[in-house]
Amino acid sequence: METRRDDDQQCYEGQIRIPSGCAVAGFINKAGERVNGRTIAEMMAVMHERSNGLGAGYAAYGIYPEYRKAYAFHVILADDRTREEVTTLLARSFKINEQHEIPVRRTGRYKKAPLLWRYFCTPVRPDRENAIEELILTTTMRINRLAPRASVMSCGQDLGVFKGVGYPEEIAEFYRIDQYRGYSWIGHGRFPTNTPGWWGGAHPFSLGEIAVVHNGELSSYGTNKSVLENFGYELSLRTDTEVLAYAIHHLRRQNLSWPLVAKVLAPPHWTELERMGESQRELYTALRRVYGGLLMNGPFSIIVAFPGGLLALNDRLKLRSLVAGTSGADLYLASEEAAVRQVCPQVEAVWSLPAGEALICQAEEESACHVA
Numbered sequence: 001m002e003t004r005r006d007d008d009q010q011c012y013e014g015q016i017r018i019p020s021g022c023a024v025a026g027f028i029n030k031a032g033e034r035v036n037g038r039t040i041a042e043m044m045a046v047m048h049e050r051s052n053g054l055g056a057g058y059a060a061y062g063i064y065p066e067y068r069k070a071y072a073f074h075v076i077l078a079d080d081r082t083r084e085e086v087t088t089l090l091a092r093s094f095k096i097n098e099q100h101e102i103p104v105r106r107t108g109r110y111k112k113a114p115l116l117w118r119y120f121c122t123p124v125r126p127d128r129e130n131a132i133e134e135l136i137l138t139t140t141m142r143i144n145r146l147a148p149r150a151s152v153m154s155c156g157q158d159l160g161v162f163k164g165v166g167y168p169e170e171i172a173e174f175y176r177i178d179q180y181r182g183y184s185w186i187g188h189g190r191f192p193t194n195t196p197g198w199w200g201g202a203h204p205f206s207l208g209e210i211a212v213v214h215n216g217e218l219s220s221y222g223t224n225k226s227v228l229e230n231f232g233y234e235l236s237l238r239t240d241t242e243v244l245a246y247a248i249h250h251l252r253r254q255n256l257s258w259p260l261v262a263k264v265l266a267p268p269h270w271t272e273l274e275r276m277g278e279s280q281r282e283l284y285t286a287l288r289r290v291y292g293g294l295l296m297n298g299p300f301s302i303i304v305a306f307p308g309g310l311l312a313l314n315d316r317l318k319l320r321s322l323v324a325g326t327s328g329a330d331l332y333l334a335s336e337e338a339a340v341r342q343v344c345p346q347v348e349a350v351w352s353l354p355a356g357e358a359l360i361c362q363a364e365e366e367s368a369c370h371v372a
Contacts, residue, residue, distance in 0.1 A: 034182055046338050063160055080115065136156075144236040214240070262360070323337050326347070
């Protein structure tokens with residue numbers, strides 16, 4: 001039987017299963033120089049065969065310098081009526097400084113693409129940072145309850161997610177990615193595991209200041225979901241990558257450093273703990289006891305973007321490929337080495353990330369995008 005496409009709400013996430021395979025890529029300029037989006041699009045195009053046209057997307061940091069202090073909500077909408085609902089939800093807690101349709105090329109198969117809207121907002125009562133984070137979380141959850149009629153692509157400061165149904169090169173063309181400049185980019189080409197693909201289910205997934213692309217399948221989804229729901233997260237988009245984004249967001253809200261976040265997601269095996277020194281063993285045992293419900297089981301490779309940096313991580317058995325390359329101030333990450341060499345033929349070093357060991361790259365202290 002022919003599978004109906006993304007514009008049919010009956011093909012919502014979780015209703016069919018397809019064997020997995022995806023492409024991920026990312027890069028950052030540690031000096032904070034803003035780079036054209038064409039670079040990440042070229043990296044993704046090389047890995048065309050790793051996806052099947054049912055989802056792709058990009059996230060970029062540093063693309064809105066003129067709105068740097070505003071929260072940029074990128075939202076996928078079914079129609080104008082839904083847009084009015086979302087605008088009302090946002091206006092409860094935010095002053096909407098500017099709103100407009102995200103510039104796209106509505107040609108070919110994308111003539112009937114969803115309405116894609118961008119809001120630049122500031123909190124109505126900005127007080128302490130924790131309160132603003134809570135505001136972002138609750139507002140995003142409220143909008144995502146409307147799925148599949150509405151879903152938030154991103155909602156952070158000076159960052160944006162652009163995603164949809166299609167191959168990576170099609171989504172790059174549709175969103176005019178080459179017209180944006182950012183110091184850090186991540187990209188994804190999707191081969192869905194449990195869905196025929198829809199716009200809200202494409203990667204990256206983002207909440208607050210973080211964005212995630214993911215290749216793999218999390219067998220721990222049910223446990224992870226139950227834990228996150230206890231902390232106010234609502235998983236409305238029915239894909240395991242949503243769990244990753246929210247888990248990382250939660251761990252950062254608990255003030256865990258990026259190395260510790262990685263050790264929660266992919267902790268040392270118990271046999272490794274036995275061989276550690278006492279202080280390390282106590283630390284990782286405590287993390288396992290407190291955050292054990294956010295351990296990610298199953299094969300995965302992920303790239304996490306955050307203000308001023310990138311984190312790359314494989315599962316503890318390295319069941320998905322992920323390579324890194326460096327050249328000067330640039331760090332490149334991809335599922336395949338060919339994607340790195342496509343944009344950096346004279347790459348200085350290339351290596352495969354070890355199982356369960358995070359690679360964390362942050363901007364240089366003197367750069368404008370450095371975050372302490």
